[in-house]
Amino acid sequence: MNASVMKKVRRVAERQHGRITWAELRKAGVSESQIRRLCGRGWLVREHRGVYLVGHKQRPREATFASALLTMGDDATLSFHAAGAQWEVLRGAVRTTVTIPPGTRRRGRPTITVHRAELPPEHVTIHRGLRVTTLVRTLLDLAAVLPLSRLERVFEQAQVLHKLDPDELAAEVLCRRGYRGTPNLRAVLEGAVDPAAVASVLELRFLRLCDAYGIPRPLVNEPLGPWVPDFRWPGAWLVVETDGKAFHATAAQRRRDAEKDAWLRERGYTVIRLSWSDVTRDPAATAARIKAALAGAR
Structure with a gap:
């Protein structure tokens, strides 16, 4: 450049x-x-x-992580919860955790948790300027220490933010039979979908709902005129919009939603808007609603 x-x-x-x-x-x-x-x-x-x-501007947490790596040596690697935070798939306060090779005499500090393990070179990378376990290795490690419900949320964030390929993680799980945490990872992978086109966890969950209830896969985030519908079934003239709070909460955002809906309806599309609750708390009713709209278009 x-x-x-x-x-x-x-x-x-x-x-x-x-x-x-x-x-x-x-x-x-x-x-x-x-x-x-x-x-x-x-x-x-x-x-x-x-x-x-x-320009190399670190947030306070990253400065803490950088300090820990400097303290523990050149072969120290952010891992477990700290790695999850560095990849932005684990929310909230986390303890600074690093992995160092076994046999070293270095000890942890009051604010640093140390794990001793031999990390294969392919399990280590540089992300946002810091040495950290790869995203796949981070998920493998977190699976051993997180409850299933939290691991599911971490996996969703990994898919949305980093387009993590479920097949890549599944291949690693197969290579690590007997590893603590693999049963939880297998459970998470059972409902996994290709995250390539989704832009939010809510969109990811809607695709999983479609798969679970036998709804044909729609086009995902493909431009149509001046707009980008979340999900579209062209043959059925149906559009589904998933309204997460982050992008549909303000008055300006709601006005844009209304303009988008009007434009689509003027061109013959049926528009269904779904909330987080619709997708996650009552998936059967939501699936029935989508199926009815698809059937009505035939």
């Missing part, structure tokens, strides 16, 4: 307290692959969906 592009990025970020959006990066001439590389090097730090901090 040339200097003029970097200068454009810095100029935009300086106007926005060190932050820049994905769209602004692309407009400045940064390719998608370059964005991924800059994130991997820690020069861009993902703060929110589509929003990045520019």
Whole structure:
């Protein structure tokens, strides 16, 4: 990436307290692959969906993790809960946990939990500038210490944020028969779907609902005119929108939802909006509603 592009990025970020959006990066001439590389090097730090901090700016927790790695040596690796937090799949306060090779004399600190294990090179990576277990290895480790319900939420976040391929995790589980936590991982993988196109956990759960109740797979987040419907069955002229709080809570967001619905209905589409409760608490009734709409279009 040339200097003029970097200068454009810095100029935009300086106007926005060190932050820049994905769209602004692309407009400045940064390719998608370059964005991924800059994130991997820690020069861009993902703060929110589509929003990045520019220029090696670490949040307090990452500074704590970096300090722990420096304290424990070059071969120390963030693992377990700390790795989950670094990958942003584990929410809330976490203890700083690192894995070091067995046989070393280094000890933990009051604020650092130490695990001793030989990590294969393929289970270690650099993410947002810090040495950490890979996402798959992190899930394997967390499966041994988290209850199933929390592990399911972690797995969903991994699919949505990082497009984790369930087959990749399943292959690792097969190689680790007898490993503590594999029964929970098998249970999680039973309901897994391909996360390639989804943008939220709610969308992921709706796809799982479709699979569980025999509903034909829709098109997912494919543009239609000026809009991007969440789920669309073109042959049935049906659109389903999943309304999570993050993107449908404000008055402006609701106005856009209404404009989108009106545009779709003017062109002959039936639009069904589903809440988190519809998808997670009453899936049978929701599935029946979708099936009825599909049948009515035939």
